[in-house]
Amino acid sequence: MVVDRRLVELLRRLGLSEYEARTYLALVQRGSATVREIRELAGIPYAREYDVLESLERRGYVLAQPGRPRRYLAVAPQEVLERELESIRRAVEELSSALSRLYSAAPDGESLHEAVWVIRGRQNIVERCRSMVNTAEAEVLLMGSNPVACTELVEALGRAATRGVRIRALGDFSPEARRMLEEAGVEHRRYTHEHSCFLLVDQRELILSAGDPLQEESAIYNRSRACIKLYRSYFEHVWEEKV
16 A cells, blocks of 8 residues: 555644554555555555554544454544544643733733743744734834735735724835735835844734845844833834835
8 A cells, every 4th residue: 555644644733643644544545454455555564553442543544343253443534633633622722721811911021921032933923923913903013125025924914904903004015015004905105124024913013124024034023111112112213204
């Protein structure tokens, strides 16, 4: 049997071991099989076949048929995955509630309110920017050479604008970027500069980088009130100049 490594890795993300994932995939493709057939199809060592099948049976991935030789049947993937999805959903909801309480109760000295942090990795920066825009209530400010080139953020900006959030952008935007901004409901003015770019939300959160935050591999995440006030004042000064 040809093993699809991508499917094996996805099943392992659900908590299955390598052998469990290979065994379940073999049964999905075969339908039902004896222990010996499963061992040959999935490439499971002789000493591991029974404990792997027993584990899958306990987790509800396979059904066992009494008799000799005993046969095993794969439970329908739709049923298995819906059950896993529901389990993950419940866990996430419980964690969300519990961790939010812990986060809110953190001592002032450990909170983010006056802290400066480094975010590393472009995707992590994009996710932080998107999260900031998704929680915006009143205002989003962007400044940079082309700070909204990332389509994920443009979509989030559009949703924020629909909620009534005022969004303004300053930068040397390409025609395509200007089109995306206008479609998202973002006010924009041309401003060419060679220093830092930033995203500022509701006067409470700031992402700052030397270049476009959505294209960099590291950025500063800042919740310092003094720093945010400074950057917002600078933005307003430039915005009025560019009328």
